[in-house]
Amino acid sequence: MAKWKPWDQMKYIGKDIPRSDGRVKVTGAATYTQDIRLPGMLYGMILRSPHAHAYVRSIDLSRAEAHPEVKAVLNLNKYTVRYYGEEVAAVSATTPEAAEEALDLIRVVYQKLPYAVTEEEAMAENAPRIHEEGNVNSSESGDKQKVEEIISKSAYVIEDTIRTQVQVHNTLETHSCVAHWEEKDKLKVWISTQAVHGTRDDFVKLFELDQDKVETICEHMGGGFGSKFPIGVEGSVAARLARTTGKPVKVALTRKEECLATGNRPSSVRKTKLACDSKGKLTAIMEETYGTGGITGGAWFPSLYIYHVPEEGIYRKHSNIRINAGSSRPQRAPGHPQGNFGMEILMDELAEKAGIDPLEFRQLNDPNETRQRQYKIGAERIDWYDRRNKVPGSGNGPVKAGLGISSCRWGGGGAKSTIVQVDIYPDGKVKASTGTQDLGTGSRTLVHLTCAEELGVPMGYVTPDIGKSVLPFSTASGGSITTGSIVPAVKNASDKALAAFFETVAPALEVNPEDLTCEDGVIYAKNDRSKSIKWKEAAALLQNRVLSVQDGWSEGLSSSGVAGCQFAEVEVDVETGRIRPIKIVAVQDFGMPMNKLTSRSQINGGIIMGISWALCEDRTMDPNTGLMVNPNMENYKLAGTLETPEIEMIIDEMPERGPIGLGEPPRVPTAGALANAVYNATGARVRKMPMTPDVVLEALAEKGGAR
Amino acid sequence: MSEDKIKNSPPGSGVTRRGFLKGVGTGLVGTATLKQGLFADEPEAGVPVATARGKDITKAVVSLTINGKPYSAEVEPRITLLSLIRDELGLTGTKRVCDRGECGACTVIMNGKTVYSCMILAVEAHGAKISTVEGLSKGDRLHPVQEGFIKHDGLQCGFCTPGFEVALKDLLDKNPNPDLDQIKQGLAGNICRCGAYPHIFEVALELAAKKGGR
Numbered sequence: 035m036a037k038w039k040p041w042d043q044m045k046y047i048g049k050d051i052p053r054s055d056g057r058v059k060v061t062g063a064a065t066y067t068q069d070i071r072l073p074g075m076l077y078g079m080i081l082r083s084p085h086a087h088a089y090v091r092s093i094d095l096s097r098a099e100a101h102p103e104v105k106a107v108l109n110l111n112k113y114t115v116r117y118y119g120e121e122v123a124a125v126s127a128t129t130p131e132a133a134e135e136a137l138d139l140i141r142v143v144y145q146k147l148p149y150a151v152t153e154e155e156a157m158a159e160n161a162p163r164i165h166e167e168g169n170v171n172s173s174e175s176g177d178k179q180k181v182e183e184i185i186s187k188s189a190y191v192i193e194d195t196i197r198t199q200v201q202v203h204n205t206l207e208t209h210s211c212v213a214h215w216e217e218k219d220k221l222k223v224w225i226s227t228q229a230v231h232g233t234r235d236d237f238v239k240l241f242e243l244d245q246d247k248v249e250t251i252c253e254h255m256g257g258g259f260g261s262k263f264p265i266g267v268e269g270s271v272a273a274r275l276a277r278t279t280g281k282p283v284k285v286a287l288t289r290k291e292e293c294l295a296t297g298n299r300p301s302s303v304r305k306t307k308l309a310c311d312s313k314g315k316l317t318a319i320m321e322e323t324y325g326t327g328g329i330t331g332g333a334w335f336p337s338l339y340i341y342h343v344p345e346e347g348i349y350r351k352h353s354n355i356r357i358n359a360g361s362s363r364p365q366r367a368p369g370h371p372q373g374n375f376g377m378e379i380l381m382d383e384l385a386e387k388a389g390i391d392p393l394e395f396r397q398l399n400d401p402n403e404t405r406q407r408q409y410k411i412g413a414e415r416i417d418w419y420d421r422r423n424k425v426p427g428s429g430n431g432p433v434k435a436g437l438g439i440s441s442c443r444w445g446g447g448g449a450k451s452t453i454v455q456v457d458i459y460p461d462g463k464v465k466a467s468t469g470t471q472d473l474g475t476g477s478r479t480l481v482h483l484t485c486a487e488e489l490g491v492p493m494g495y496v497t498p499d500i501g502k503s504v505l506p507f508s509t510a511s512g513g514s515i516t517t518g519s520i521v522p523a524v525k526n527a528s529d530k531a532l533a534a535f536f537e538t539v540a541p542a543l544e545v546n547p548e549d550l551t552c553e554d555g556v557i558y559a560k561n562d563r564s565k566s567i568k569w570k571e572a573a574a575l576l577q578n579r580v581l582s583v584q585d586g587w588s589e590g591l592s593s594s595g596v597a598g599c600q601f602a603e604v605e606v607d608v609e610t611g612r613i614r615p616i617k618i619v620a621v622q623d624f625g626m627p628m629n630k631l632t633s634r635s636q637i638n639g640g641i642i643m644g645i646s647w648a649l650c651e652d653r654t655m656d657p658n659t660g661l662m663v664n665p666n667m668e669n670y671k672l673a674g675t676l677e678t679p680e681i682e683m684i685i686d687e688m689p690e691r692g693p694i695g696l697g698e699p700p701r702v703p704t705a706g707a708l709a710n711a712v713y714n715a716t717g718a719r720v721r722k723m724p725m726t727p728d729v730v731l732e733a734l735a736e737k738g739g740a741r
Numbered sequence: 742m743s744e745d746k747i748k749n750s751p752p753g754s755g756v757t758r759r760g761f762l763k764g765v766g767t768g769l770v771g772t773a774t775l776k777q778g779l780f781a782d783e784p785e786a787g788v789p790v791a792t793a794r795g796k797d798i799t800k801a802v803v804s805l806t807i808n809g810k811p812y813s814a815e816v817e818p819r820i821t822l823l824s825l826i827r828d829e830l831g832l833t834g835t836k837r838v839c840d841r842g843e844c845g846a847c848t849v850i851m852n853g854k855t856v857y858s859c860m861i862l863a864v865e866a867h868g869a870k871i872s873t874v875e876g877l878s879k880g881d882r883l884h885p886v887q888e889g890f891i892k893h894d895g896l897q898c899g900f901c902t903p904g905f906e907v908a909l910k911d912l913l914d915k916n917p918n919p920d921l922d923q924i925k926q927g928l929a930g931n932i933c934r935c936g937a938y939p940h941i942f943e944v945a946l947e948l949a950a951k952k953g954g955r
Contacts, residue, residue: 052891052892052894053891053894053896055899056890056891056894056896057883057891059890059896059899059902060874060883060887060890060891060896060899060902060906061834061874061875061877061878061883061887062832062833062834062835062873062874062875062903063834063875064899065833066833066836066900068833068836068837069827069833071828071831071833129817130824130828131817131819131820204934205898205934206836206838206844206846206898206900206901206932206933206934207836207838207898207900208838254898254899255898256836256838256898256899256900257897257898257900257934257935259934286837288840289838289839289840289841473897473898474896474897474898474899474900474935475897476897631894632894632897634894634940635894635896635897635935635936635937635940636897638936638937638938638939638940639897639935639936639937640936641936642936642938642939643934643936646936666839666841666843667838667839667843667844667932668839668841668843672932672934673936674928674929674931674932674938675924675925675926675928675929675931675938675941675942676925676926676929678925678936678938678939678942681939
């Protein structure tokens with residue numbers, strides 16, 4: 035079984051390596067899908083429902099078709115539209131402005147239908163039926179009666195209702211696609227995607243084409259966070275309009291469309307009873323939970339999160355609620371932040387009732403050894419025992435400080451199907467290729483540095499090539515599996531290429547191939563350093579042959595399952611209700627850190643997205659109109675520089691485990707830690723998000739402390 | 742139509758600040774935009790909501806200097822400076838993200854001042870001197886801000902990066918030695934969804950210690 039070389043011998047792995055595409059990104063030269071410009075390219079735009087729920091009674095495209103700059107108009111043949119923003123028709127025109135005009139010229143007659151845009155409206159007895167499959171879909175697990183019994187015998191019980199809101203992805207590059215039919219049955223597509231090969235397959239299926247007749251490209255993309263797996267309506271529309279017109283067509287969604295129709299993190303509501311025995315060990319959890327993933331998405335989340343409750347003490351009824359709003363899609367650690375937020379608040383509440391320090395209460399109930407170690411590290415860094423308010427809200431003055439804690443876990447892992455090709459050219463240059471995509475996570479850099487590490491050459495010798503479906507297969511980037519997928523495959527392909535290269539080089543040095551090694555671009559015999567040759571000279575021995583090998587993923591070079599915890603320090607102004615995050619201490623395991631520089635970026639990013647969700651973001655649906663009222667970046671608030679606290683991170687490295695993906699776990703615990711810190715600062719319990727000043731003031735009033 | 746009126750328009754009515762801006766740019770269709778806004782919720786009433794405006798528009802010649810090079814383009818008066826830079830002239834480093842002055846991704850320097858290029862009409866930039874991300878480096882030599890972004894990994898997906906770099910360059914030009922609070926304030930008009938802020942602060946603080954890299 036393949037193994038990593040010793041950790042202390044790594045030259046690039048585990049160091050701070052600037053990203054391979056840094057230069058093109060900082061100069062503006064990186065070509066994103068939205069930057070593609072082709073001769074004769076048309077602009078596609080989509081007409082969307084202005085209503086939350088309606089029948090499409092008729093649609094008249096003729097005036098749009100008559101527009102001189104319009105090249106094609108597409109009726110998407112909707113009979114019913116079920117949310118504000120659902121696609122109805124599409125146009126392509128010579129300029130974006132003409133396309134926008136053409137949308138205004140399409141006449142649609144709608145018959146409005148009753149709608150529900152909040153969970154409570156959709157669940158109500160007399161709610162309008164908004165979907166054939168009904169509004170509410172419930173499932174149940176556990177023995178309710180038995181759990182009731184356990185709770186009644188438990189020493190301490192708390193009961194609470196906790197809510198999290200819908201979060202839209204708001205990737206900076208909106209969902210975008212440029213489709214170009216190079217021949218009648220040959221399609222080339224630039225697409226902002228988390229799945230270069232997956233979208234290739236979507237187009238193959240949609241147009242019933244041969245696999246080798248579709249090429250998808252995503253060299254750079256402006257963020258995905260889970261929303262960019264399928265080709266989407268925008269992808270199919272671009273390709274259909276391009277086919278009809280015989281011209282390349284670009285569809286780049288507007289910010290408004292992005293907010294309405296390209297996915298979101300579902301809401302969550304949990305009504306929970308949590309119980310423990312006299313020593314603080316959890317005994318039971320009884321819950322009714324629900325949430326909405328919009329019109330078709332689910333809203334399940336892991337509600338019993340991190341902490342151990344014996345199996346017989348668990349009861350849960352969960353309902354997915356449909357509402358007339360855009361469907362959910364996976365979003366960075368799907369379900370986990372929702373599970374975390376409620377669970378961490380409940381743990382704090384129960385700890386207080388049982389008279390136990392909230393940190394100790396977690397240590398008592400968390401079976402994970404890694405986190406047990408991390409709790410100690412984090413507590414020391416935030417100075418938990420000295421600086422936490424023993425009596426919540428006991429600080430002086432209107433601006434009160436407090437500390438809170440919260441934890442995370444994630445799976446990760448790797449995809450067996452990943453293939454990497456390594457080419458050694460006679461001029462000594464090396465190419466490492468795989469069809470993976472770089473969402474901004476630094477995957478291109480990982481391909482680059484892993485290949486250089488394994489070959490023993492300077493990174494400048496290696497060019498990573500990714501983001502194209504013509505390259506060897508790579509899996510979609512979701513679930514934090516990209517690192518665990520590509521890194522082992524790059525290592526294996528590089529090792530195999532090096533072994534094959536040594537076959538060519540060994541006779542020239544009069545040694546056996548297996549006696550050779552390569553370090554800093556010099557190949558030499560392990561037992562006799564005088565027998566050596568520079569990499570580039572050795573490559574010339576290939577003469578006209580390019581040495582190409584492919585290899586795949588193998589077991590044992592990466593693993594799965596990570597642990598982390600975060601401590602938050604906040605200041606809360608009890609006169610204004612404003613929360614100011616002061617500091618986050620994050621302790622995070624992700625096995626073998628491949629690139630500490632980009633890993634720190636990931637952890638920062640997870641925390642800031644958590645802060646943004648906790649304090650700012652809220653998809654707001656108006657029950658009076660059925661519309662989302664903030665499909666933009668002004669009234670849908672996103673955390674900026676002013677919301678960014680000091681972040682201290684501790685990479686809890688375990689190189690012996692091999693690399694594990696990091697994209698999702700640091701996103702999970704921040705909101706829970708903030709909520710608990712707010713309680714510690716003020717003594718007021720915030721039970722819903724976003725924790726905006728009005729919500730905080732309401733909590734303070736409930737406590738009786740508002741001024 | 743006053744600014745207040747625009748702000749008070751019902752949500753989803755179709756009147757956006759930018760749509761209005763573009764409407765004003767055409768000079769002809771201010772009322773059409775208003776009408777569309779008021780009646781958009783009842784198109785079934787048979788009210789023609791708009792007509793092809795493009796055919797009525799006389800194009801204007803805009804001449805300007807971008808990164809020291811002269812450019813001239815014949816544009817519809819309704820297009821923004823961002824559209825001119827990106828779509829007409831092909832300088833795609835400047836990104837379109839919100840397209841209504843909320844995120845800073847399209848930040849350029851116009852006549853010595855940072856502006857959101859999505860909020861400026863192309864015709865307003867006639868005769869202007871513009872700097873974009875493409876103008877930061879001199880040949881192969883990166884600007885210290887760019888070097889800092891690479892070194893400290895002040896980016897992830899990179900889509901906000903050009904706007905942040907331009908904003909930071911301008912900040913340092915005006916205040917070569919900002920402290921962390923001034924950096925946060927100076928960059929508060931730019932949004933990064935990947936959360937690169939802490940690393941961007943590192944870039945700025947390092948350059949501040951070197952007096953703006955000069």
